[in-house]
Amino acid sequence: MYRSGAIMAWNVFKFCTALRGIGSIMILLVLAVVGLTYYAVVFANYGPALFEGDIASFTALAVLILFHILLVMLLWSYFAVVFTDAGSVPPNWRPVLDEESGDSDPLTGSEFSAMPADATNPMVRYCRKCNQLKPPRCHHCSVCGRCVLKMDHHCVWVVNCVGALNYKYFLLFLFYTLLETSLATLSLLSHFIAFFSDGEIPGTPGMVATTFLAFVLNLAFALSVCGFLIMHISLVAANTTTIEAYEKRSTPRSRYDLGWKRNFEQVFGMDKRYWFIPAYSEEDLRRMPALQGLEYPSKPDLDAQGL
Template sequence: MQGKAQLSDSNRRIMELDAPPRRVYQAWKGSNLFFLGGRLIFGPDVRSLVLTVCLIIVPVIFFAAAVCPQLGHEFHSQIGGWAASVAMIFTAYILAILLLTSSRDPGIVPRNSHPPEPEDIDGSSNLPDWPGGQQGSTGLPLTRDVLVNGVSVKVKYCHTCMLYRPPRCSHCSICNNCVERFDHHCPWVGQCIGKRNYQFFFVFVSSTTLLCIYVFAFCWVNLRRIMDTHQCKIGGLTSFHLYLISTNQTTYENFRYHYDWRTNPYNLGVGRNFADVLFSSVPSSKHNFRAKVKDDSSAFTSSLSMGRVLSPPKMSVDLEMGMKRQAVAAEDLEDLHSQIGSAMGLERCGTEPPHFVGRKGCSEMSSDIEAFAEEFGMERGFNERKKIERRTNDDS
């Protein structure tokens, strides 16, 4: 077992000697991200660059594809093509500056592998701020004074990087590095802005501003041409409603009553009018649209009790009559035929059976039965029985 252990230890030493040395970016203790073998260094939020690039490219694409052709058509020249070409070249230049701003070392101060020795600290240190062994930095003061152009400036000790920060240096909590002439950490470029990339950052910001002005100017020229061609104005509705809000009027009141400052009872002053219209709480609705609706059968019953029968819709009548026609059986039709025959006989002889006393007469009963027969499609048989009756009367 010991031989194996010794063999493994020796092998481990041989592997360590034969292994290629690690590069600085591979052993980096900060939060930076490296690409192309350490040639490009970004902050940990480098993904925000995608949004920044889209915000620059997408408007330029719409400008070149929509506005520039319209400009060429309006002015009957090559101005649209030139405007698009300049915009695209300027955009490429801005993207290059953006890459230089975000992919360069912003001025990171190298870390120390161990804290500085106390004897290396001169007498300019502030003894009242002595940490007294804080985080293993025994005997190191928190601040020290350095001369900058003859002026004494305090610099702080960084416990993370184990060094006294140079003047105008600060530790970035996002990248976890001390950066010289630290300006800020810009999330739009995903990198700290410091001594080595501030110039590129300023050029990027100013160039982007010029690109916005350039695109906006041509868009405004195109918009003015469209307004002059179609005789229209933009922003009139917004201005009109700003006037209505400032005087606390509605559009209807303005056209109907023609309020002025004296006769408008709702005018509270410009400030209170804006507060009343735009910043007042929205009142609750006077309707509960999710509430259950009461059944209308009670209303139908009450109307029947008062003698007012509600006529159902025609569609429901047709459906009911269809169901009735299907429900009538063959034997019911035979009974109906017999009732019709007896009614015809009563009408012919002019007599009524005792159980018809106090009810409708023969003629009225026959007319009712005739209407009922027509409803069920029995008009043909009823007419045939009428013809037979007339022939019998003529023979008699």
């Protein structure tokens, strides 16, 4: 029995190590798909159409302008997720306990151990892998090897954990990816249909093959990202994460669910000018503790304040 458990733990460790190793490959893969799409849309099809005159030039110009705007926002959001730390537990972090409202979560699950000998509150969560206290909604990531604030999941596509400090950027990446891939799919649809016609297709065989492949890839990404984005929008509306939704499948609604508007603001901030860009205003960062990943208002808090 012991030997079986040891083998299982060793296999999981190998899997996590492999995920760390393919990081740069996934970034190159994303850039390769972007490059292929850019060549198919700009160089192979709509770039040359700019010089055809009449309505074709106007259509090509409109497609190219919108394509480049969405591409800039997509890449900005993507690299914001890649290079933004999802959130780590500060050294020597200690919770502000409110025993009356029960604001601390009890130790649950196999990833927790008994509190250190000098701990005075048995309700504080503790990670035995990091040997440190855990803020609310914090989870240990086996791939990153550390505790992540409000961890949602570890994403191999962005080579990073998605958590408190970069969740908004991840959602914007999905949003702009959906728009960009949908635009590319629609703009290449006529060229894709022409591939199966009996008429002569303009362009070199390489351009035709690139257009065909770009259409198939963008259609596949648009469909998959659409479902993924819808799932995360529902999570934001309920103020929960992928991990919390999995853990609480049979339990009542989360106590962090304050209504869809306040839930949305805890991810995107209150300044509407920043909702669609991967950044926060300084005022939001200063007045909204939830954006820092350590404190979250909850229903017991509101009850205690009479709100």
